[in-house]
Amino acid sequence: MPSRKFAEGEVVRGRWPGSSLYYEVEILSHDNKSQLYTVKYKDGTELELKENDIKPLKSFKQRKSGSISSSPSRRRSRSRSRSRSPGRAPKGSRRSASASHQADPKEKEKEKEMRREILQVKLTPLVLKPFENSVSVYNGEPEHTEKNATPYKNKQERVILSTEDSYIATQYSLRPRREEVKAKEIESEEQNRVTKGPAPLGSFQVTTPQRKDLEFGGVPGALLLMLGLPACVVLLLLQCGRDDPGLLQLPPPLPALHELWETRVCGLYLLWFFLQALFYLLPVGKVVEGTPLVDGRRLKYRLNGLYAFILTSAAVGAAAFWGAELCYLHTHFLQFALAATGFSVVLSVYLCVRSLKAPRHELSPASSGNAVYDFFIGRELNPRLGAFDLKFFCELRPGLIGWVVINLVMLLAEMKIQERSAPSLAMILVNSFQLFYVVDALWNEEALLTTMDITHDGFGFMLAFGDLVWVPFTYSLQAFYLVSHPHDLSWPLASVIIALKLCGYVIFRCANSQKNAFRKNPTDPKLAHLKTIHTSTGKSLLVSGWWGFVRHPNYLGDLIMALAWSLPCGFNHLLPYFYVIYFTALLIHREARDEHQCRRKYGLAWEKYCQRVPYRIFPYVY
Numbered sequence: 085m086p087s088r089k090f091a092e093g094e095v096v097r098g099r100w101p102g103s104s105l106y107y108e109v110e111i112l113s114h115d116n117k118s119q120l121y122t123v124k125y126k127d128g129t130e131l132e133l134k135e136n137d138i139k140p141l142k143s144f145k146q147r148k149s150g151s152i153s154s155s156p157s158r159r160r161s162r163s164r165s166r167s168r169s170p171g172r173a174p175k176g177s178r179r180s181a182s183a184s185h186q187a188d189p190k191e192k193e194k195e196k197e198m199r200r201e202i203l204q205v206k207l208t209p210l211v212l213k214p215f216e217n218s219v220s221v222y223n224g225e226p227e228h229t230e231k232n233a234t235p236y237k238n239k240q241e242r243v244i245l246s247t248e249d250s251y252i253a254t255q256y257s258l259r260p261r262r263e264e265v266k267a268k269e270i271e272s273e274e275q276n277r278v279t280k281g282p283a284p285l286g287s288f289q290v291t292t293p294q295r296k297d298l299e300f301g302g303v304p305g306a307l308l309l310m311l312g313l314p315a316c317v318v319l320l321l322l323q324c325g326r327d328d329p330g331l332l333q334l335p336p337p338l339p340a341l342h343e344l345w346e347t348r349v350c351g352l353y354l355l356w357f358f359l360q361a362l363f364y365l366l367p368v369g370k371v372v373e374g375t376p377l378v379d380g381r382r383l384k385y386r387l388n389g390l391y392a393f394i395l396t397s398a399a400v401g402a403a404a405f406w407g408a409e410l411c412y413l414h415t416h417f418l419q420f421a422l423a424a425t426g427f428s429v430v431l432s433v434y435l436c437v438r439s440l441k442a443p444r445h446e447l448s449p450a451s452s453g454n455a456v457y458d459f460f461i462g463r464e465l466n467p468r469l470g471a472f473d474l475k476f477f478c479e480l481r482p483g484l485i486g487w488v489v490i491n492l493v494m495l496l497a498e499m500k501i502q503e504r505s506a507p508s509l510a511m512i513l514v515n516s517f518q519l520f521y522v523v524d525a526l527w528n529e530e531a532l533l534t535t536m537d538i539t540h541d542g543f544g545f546m547l548a549f550g551d552l553v554w555v556p557f558t559y560s561l562q563a564f565y566l567v568s569h570p571h572d573l574s575w576p577l578a579s580v581i582i583a584l585k586l587c588g589y590v591i592f593r594c595a596n597s598q599k600n601a602f603r604k605n606p607t608d609p610k611l612a613h614l615k616t617i618h619t620s621t622g623k624s625l626l627v628s629g630w631w632g633f634v635r636h637p638n639y640l641g642d643l644i645m646a647l648a649w650s651l652p653c654g655f656n657h658l659l660p661y662f663y664v665i666y667f668t669a670l671l672i673h674r675e676a677r678d679e680h681q682c683r684r685k686y687g688l689a690w691e692k693y694c695q696r697v698p699y700r701i702f703p704y705v706y
């Protein structure tokens with residue numbers, strides 16, 4: 085087993101590639117295979133460094149940083165080089181990948197001069213101040229929690245190790261802070277300046293580092309989920325359709341294969357999918373930009389989900405008016421679920437094949453290089469056909485809108501099968517609650533752009549199956565259950581359930597909106613009363629308001645709503661509670677994934693937040 089010198093979380097000095105300057109960095113991880121450490125500089129830049137390029141803090145002399153800025157040579161060097169130092173507060177610039185290849189003899193001479201200057205600078209040692217979120221701040225110093233204000237910039241720190249003037253070969257991968265990376269115009273303007281810089285990053289590549297620590301139980305976990313999730317859908321639907329869907333009942337035998345395959349069902353499913361795709365392409369609704377990608381670009385998204393929903397309602401209404409038998413969906417529910425599963429598998433294979441041609445910087449940070457795992461989690465972050473974003477489309481349209489249509493069909497089927505002149509109160513509640521949830525998601529469509537599904541996970545089997553099969557066919561389980569398991573709900577109980585739903589919704593919506601508004605504009609006067617913790621990335625974390633209550637108030641609200649969706653079905657069986665149970669597990673796991681990412685991003689500032697807000701989802705419980 086190869087030995088390693090530095091531990092994760094250790095604060096050390098890392099050489100800035102291409103120079104002999106060392107900056108304070110935090111060790112994020114170590115890869116045994118490549119023997120590279122992933123480190124994070126103060127400005128949020130993450131690089132992979134060799135062990136030789138990392139030194140313990142104690143091997144540096146330290147002096148006040150003021151001394152360096154008063155050195156004339158340093159002033160000169162600073163103003164001329166404008167190289168992006170990780171210790172300096174970033175200004176939204178990014179080094180050009182090609183910059184260093186353009187140097188002519190004059191440029192080279194200038195560069196030499198610059199190196200001399202840098203050497204002089206390097207002979208002036210500087211004092212180190214710890215990271216803003218370093219241990220000293222975290223451990224016992226008075227808190228720097230401030231009222232919401234513009235994030236302040238970090239002061240520059242430089243440390244000298246040696247006087248060598250070596251330009252080492254750079255095989256590092258550079259990942260600039262997403263938030264700081266600006267549009268291409270600024271970038272090309274920067275390129276000229278960067279060319280003159282002392283640390284050529286010409287061989288740097290802007291790439292997405294692939295993960296080594298796999299989520300979802302790694303390859304075995306991914307395999308198990310890929311086989312288990314479709315099996316689970318089939319089992320749930322078969323069980324829900326029987327008279328006594330008790331847990332102790334053995335599942336009914338699987339219908340014969342020829343009964344499961346219906347060409348008409350497949351045709352209708354494809355019609356549904358492509359109709360939604362057509363609605364997505366309509367040039368109505370505003371166009372917004374997503375979060376910055378690793379190469380600084382921001383993708384554009386058209387927000388027309390609500391229009392699609394209205395058009396779908398009109399289409400379904402028209403179909404019913406012209407005599408379409410909507411209950412066909414209920415009688416062939418399992419076949420529809422299987423058609424959707426088949427489609428999601430074909431889509432996943434397509435996504436996998438096309439991702440082989442995708443450039444590395446377009447891959448998802450969740451991908452690993454392992455074929456099975458990547459098929460599951462998705463390799464490409466934002467697969468697009470022209471302007472058509474496949475992941476964004478699938479996440480909100482065919483599945484989510486399909487869920488509402490399925491619920492409506494279950495309501496009609498209940499009336500038909502139970503020979504009722506009106507739907508039951510339980511069915512009305514389930515339908516209205518879930519309709520409300522979907523309309524809310526479409527109304528706040530833009531918020532989806534900052535979720536981890538869009539910014540972190542690739543588009544592979546997990547989301548293709550999740551969006552197209554899991555959501556519509558398992559989230560509608562309560563309505564499906566009520567069709568053949570009537571439950572009389574009293575009005576007083578219904579009122580309590582409605583109050584619970586509203587309470588969950590207020591927490592869910594207010595928490596999500598508060599964070600979205602804060603991320604959009606941290607200096608929003610409406611949020612001025614909130615307390616924040618600054619982080620070394622320049623972003624802050626809310627520590628009061630909803631985000632000071634628990635660390636994921638939005639999950640808490642979502643779970644309360646989930647309970648309110650199940651309660652109208654009574655307590656005769658566990659099946660209608662499947663959603664609450666699965667959702668609790670999903671959100672606990674999701675919360676752990678998010679914490680892991682936030683700890684990586686924000687380091688000790690995140691630890692400080694966890695100290696301030698000790699509970700993750702359930703106050704005083706978890």
Ligand SMILES: NC(=O)C1=CN([C@@H]2O[C@H](COP(=O)(O)OP(=O)(O)OC[C@H]3O[C@@H](n4cnc5c(N)ncnc54)[C@H](OP(=O)(O)O)[C@@H]3O)[C@@H](O)[C@H]2O)C=CC1
Pocket residue numbers: 534535536537592596599602603623624625626627631635636638639642674678681682
């Ligand atoms: N119905 C369903 O099946 C599902 C619903 N959901 C719902 O989707 C919604 C979005 O969930 P999800 O994308 O998982 O995560 P969140 O909306 O909770 O976003 C997490 C991110 O928020 C930022 N953040 C965390 N803490 C703070 C803080 N204190 N101050 C400011 N920013 C903070 C961090 O990102 P950064 O700092 O980079 O901005 C973090 O990565 C939730 O309401 C969830 O319930 C999710 C999954 C399934």
Ligand SMILES: CC(C)=CCC[C@@H](C)[C@H]1CC=C2C3=C(CC[C@@]21C)[C@@]1(C)CC[C@H](O)C(C)(C)[C@@H]1CC3
Pocket residue numbers: 309313479480484521524525532535537546547549550551554555
């Ligand atoms: C292992 C497994 C079953 C994975 C699939 C998970 C997916 C079903 C969910 C992952 C994140 C989701 C979100 C929504 C639906 C479920 C999936 C796709 C969401 C669209 C529901 C409506 C919300 O308002 C939302 C937009 C916030 C939400 C986003 C995340």
